[in-house]
Amino acid sequence: MTSTSVLHRNLAIIEVADAVLMDELLLDQQVSALVLTRLSGTVAVIDPSRYGALITRLRKLGHLPKGEA
Amino acid sequence: MSSSMLNQIRRFDNLWQNINGSELKRMATVWGASSKLPKSDCLEFLHAALKDPGKVDAAIARMLPHERMALALIKLAGGAVGTKVLDIAAAAAGIASPPVRGMYGSQNSLARQLVERGIMMAEPGHYYGYIYDSANVPVFTDDRILERLPNIDFQPQQMETAEPPSTSTIRRPQNVILDVLSMLRAIESIGGIGLTKAGDPKVNDIRKFGRKMGWDTKIDLDGLAFPEPAHAFARAMAKGDLLTEKDNALAPAASLEQISAWPTLKTLRALVTGVLLTNDWIERKPDTPYWDGEKIARGRLAVLALLRCLPDRSAWYSFDALEKRLFDRIGEIHSAGGIQYFRMGLNDSEASANDAKRQQLRAAWVVRDVPWLQAAFQTWLYAFGIVELHVVNGLVDRFRLTDMGRSLLWSVPLEEAARDNAGAAPAWIVQPNFDIVLFLNDASTSDIAFLEQHAERIQAAQHTVQYRLTRDSIYEGLQQGNGVEQLLETLAAGSRVELPSNVESEIRAWASLRERIAIRRVDLFEFASEDARQDAIGRGFKGRAIGERFVLISEAFADARVSGVQSQVIHYADMHLKKNLHISEDGAITLDAKYYDLVTAGLLDLWAERVEERTWRLTRALVSAVLKRGRTLPELLAFLEDRTKQAIPELLRVALKAWANKPAQAELAEVLVLRCTNPDVMEALLTSTALKPHLAGMIGEDAILIKSASADAVRAILKWTGINISTEMMPDLIPEYYH
Numbered sequence: 075m076t077s078t079s080v081l082h083r084n085l086a087i088i089e090v091a092d093a094v095l096m097d098e099l100l101l102d103q104q105v106s107a108l109v110l111t112r113l114s115g116t117v118a119v120i121d122p123s124r125y126g127a128l129i130t131r132l133r134k135l136g137h138l139p140k141g142e143a
Numbered sequence: 144m145s146s147s148m149l150n151q152i153r154r155f156d157n158l159w160q161n162i163n164g165s166e167l168k169r170m171a172t173v174w175g176a177s178s179k180l181p182k183s184d185c186l187e188f189l190h191a192a193l194k195d196p197g198k199v200d201a202a203i204a205r206m207l208p209h210e211r212m213a214l215a216l217i218k219l220a221g222g223a224v225g226t227k228v229l230d231i232a233a234a235a236a237g238i239a240s241p242p243v244r245g246m247y248g249s250q251n252s253l254a255r256q257l258v259e260r261g262i263m264m265a266e267p268g269h270y271y272g273y274i275y276d277s278a279n280v281p282v283f284t285d286d287r288i289l290e291r292l293p294n295i296d297f298q299p300q301q302m303e304t305a306e307p308p309s310t311s312t313i314r315r316p317q318n319v320i321l322d323v324l325s326m327l328r329a330i331e332s333i334g335g336i337g338l339t340k341a342g343d344p345k346v347n348d349i350r351k352f353g354r355k356m357g358w359d360t361k362i363d364l365d366g367l368a369f370p371e372p373a374h375a376f377a378r379a380m381a382k383g384d385l386l387t388e389k390d391n392a393l394a395p396a397a398s399l400e401q402i403s404a405w406p407t408l409k410t411l412r413a414l415v416t417g418v419l420l421t422n423d424w425i426e427r428k429p430d431t432p433y434w435d436g437e438k439i440a441r442g443r444l445a446v447l448a449l450l451r452c453l454p455d456r457s458a459w460y461s462f463d464a465l466e467k468r469l470f471d472r473i474g475e476i477h478s479a480g481g482i483q484y485f486r487m488g489l490n491d492s493e494a495s496a497n498d499a500k501r502q503q504l505r506a507a508w509v510v511r512d513v514p515w516l517q518a519a520f521q522t523w524l525y526a527f528g529i530v531e532l533h534v535v536n537g538l539v540d541r542f543r544l545t546d547m548g549r550s551l552l553w554s555v556p557l558e559e560a561a562r563d564n565a566g567a568a569p570a571w572i573v574q575p576n577f578d579i580v581l582f583l584n585d586a587s588t589s590d591i592a593f594l595e596q597h598a599e600r601i602q603a604a605q606h607t608v609q610y611r612l613t614r615d616s617i618y619e620g621l622q623q624g625n626g627v628e629q630l631l632e633t634l635a636a637g638s639r640v641e642l643p644s645n646v647e648s649e650i651r652a653w654a655s656l657r658e659r660i661a662i663r664r665v666d667l668f669e670f671a672s673e674d675a676r677q678d679a680i681g682r683g684f685k686g687r688a689i690g691e692r693f694v695l696i697s698e699a700f701a702d703a704r705v706s707g708v709q710s711q712v713i714h715y716a717d718m719h720l721k722k723n724l725h726i727s728e729d730g731a732i733t734l735d736a737k738y739y740d741l742v743t744a745g746l747l748d749l750w751a752e753r754v755e756e757r758t759w760r761l762t763r764a765l766v767s768a769v770l771k772r773g774r775t776l777p778e779l780l781a782f783l784e785d786r787t788k789q790a791i792p793e794l795l796r797v798a799l800k801a802w803a804n805k806p807a808q809a810e811l812a813e814v815l816v817l818r819c820t821n822p823d824v825m826e827a828l829l830t831s832t833a834l835k836p837h838l839a840g841m842i843g844e845d846a847i848l849i850k851s852a853s854a855d856a857v858r859a860i861l862k863w864t865g866i867n868i869s870t871e872m873m874p875d876l877i878p879e880y881y882h
Binding site for chain 2: 084085095099114120121125129139
């Protein structure tokens with residue numbers, strides 16, 4: 075939370091097709107430990123140091139995440 | 144010897160200054176300098192000469208013919224070689240170097256002569272003065288000399304050609320590239336080949352690699368036996384720089400897509416350079432109880448050198464004729480079983496005339512070296528596509544060089560089968576069951592790379608390879624950066640039949656799944672409030688609204704904002720955000736109001752309880768819960784160490800370890816302290832049998848710990864002794880640290 079405006083550059087996020095999908099992903103304990111602040115129904119900040127672990131977990135859950143971080 | 148790495152830059156520059164003045168002056172004459180130049184001027188001259196292609200050309204022209212031929216051998220070896228290896232290879236190539244009076248007496252080592260002339264240098268860490276006949280000192284030539292070296296002709300050897308056989312076996316460039324890509328992919332998939340402390344590949348990881356390839360301890364390559372292929376190829380690829388060290392493991396040196404785009408000759412050179420440097424894998428173990436892999440490996444460059452002397456590069460030759468020629472040239476100085484120092488005690492003419500000794504050598508050669516040479520032809524020479532073979536009863540009968548072999552030996556570019564839309568034959572068929580059959584005869588290396596990237600290989604034969612398109616293989620392929628339209632276009636263009644419609648629609652469906660979850664880096668603008676955002680959008684702020692206060696903006700827009708400096712800018716790309724946390728011993732963490740980055744706040748929300756807007760507290764319950772969800776204590780500690788302005792308090796560190804189920808051990812009990820500064824009385828108390836059962840220990844030299852349950856009993860004993868007891872402890876007992 076900020077009292078001035080902030081430009082966040084090269085912030086690592088996860089963006090999903092719909093909020094229901096995000097809710098479903100965050101039900102997984104391991105995914106929820108890797109996804110940090112939820113900015114909206116479909117966008118959340120991720121821990122950039124654990125990008126690989128997040129991709130691996132999502133693959134294991136049967137998803138095909140597009141990873142560019 | 145250091146690896147001959149394709150990408151390693153080899154220069155003489157830093158080594159000239161270690162050479163003494165008189166030797167340096169002599170070396171400089173090769174480069175056109177006067178022999179009277181002082182050392183400092185020599186150095187300057189040499190540095191400048193090597194940078195000038197014209198001067199390099201002139202120096203090469205000034206060299207003697209045998210010196211240029213030696214350089215051609217060094218180039219074939221990849222730029223670096225052992226002196227003994229070079230001498231043996233030079234003998235195999237029939238390079239006659241006149242014996243010269245060197246710095247250390249008469250010298251028949253060609254390698255030694257080249258070093259003394261400044262055409263080669265000993266690798267750093269090796270003293271050039273220690274190059275003796277029997278030593279194998281690693282030496283190299285400056286890259287700039289090899290780059291300018293023209294194609295050097297060797298004296299063709301006298302060898303009759305053989306009748307072309309009716310059948311033969313050959314590996315095409317596509318087969319070799321396919322193998323390399325699949326091996327690299329296998330190594331990538333197992334997470335690399337780990338290295339021991341000594342820097343050697345771990346045996347278990349090599350076994351894992353072999354299992355991933357479906358190999359046994361020996362494989363059948365088109366009917367030819369290849370022993371320990373996992374070990375051989377892992378070592379050769381590492382030494383040849385197809386694998387490099389990353390995080391203490393060997394991994395592909397570049398992406399498979401990049402490697403597949405290399406000219407075939409570059410990949411082949413990497414393999415050959417690698418196998419020339421591999422000493423702990425040999426083609427065939429000798430029958431002798433003792434053998435030296437490094438000495439056996441010395442013969443490999445000699446074989447290539449002899450092949451370079453074939454009178455007709457395209458003809459067939461008998462294996463027997465080649466091995467006899469090899470014996471004639473190197474039989475007296477090299478053997479897989481160790482040479483018997485034939486020349487010891489004999490002068491040159493005596494040695495040449497000693498028929499009995501030569502017959503002994505020949506008999507030993509037939510037993511040890513001919514089988515080794517057979518194995519060399521049947522393993523790496525064949526596997527790398529250098530020779531085409533006619534095999535009879537498991538033995539090579541006749542051979543000839545392939546296009547790849549000629550390309551390697553004479554450094555001529557290999558004509559690549561190029562895929563162009565104008566008319567190259569499509570190389571595969573895509574079937575409705577998602578299987579693909581690739582026809583190697585029509586496949587280019589980029590075709591192979593494309594299928595390796597986007598399909599799963601099921602099996603490979605000599606002329607065809609079977610692949611299967613799967614959801615995972617398409618996903619992995621798209622992860623490399625290509626779009627689905629490009630993928631489908633390439634798949635269709637290379638297919639001999641129309642792409643089945645069900646295959647196309649399924650690939651599109653798989654690709655669309657990938658669009659449902661995206662992980663990427665973005666530029667995000669955060670407003671102080673929703674109203675502020677609305678206001679900015681009304682005034683033309685461009686981007687996509689996210690949540691209540693954020694707008695996703697383009698990179699260009701972000702650049703413009705940065706230059707305008709209207710707001711705070713936080714850069715996340717390099718992962719080293721500013722230290723913006725204060726942490727206390729009781730686990731309270733405060734975030735700096737001036738630098739509130741989303742990742743730090745998010746991680747704090749994950750690991751700790753937020754008690755105020757910018758304050759969190761680490762608790763056992765939360766930390767333990769997060770650890771159970773797959774995060775680790777080292778991650779938490781690394782995060783705190785990276786962000787906190789001061790060191791993590793040690794007591795908190797102890798607490799975190801305990802919460803991570805690694806509690807420290809300590810003891811806490813109630814005791815009384817009995818202190819007496821009179822040493823004699825102290826001695827009496829310590830040796831007292833009455834007091835002994837009540838003592839719990841000592842602090843320092845003058846204080847005894849008394850069990851709390853024994854307080855009354857001890858008081859009674861002390862009262863009987865008449866010792867005056869004070870209940871106030873003297874302050875000097877307590878160390879200053881605790882005041």
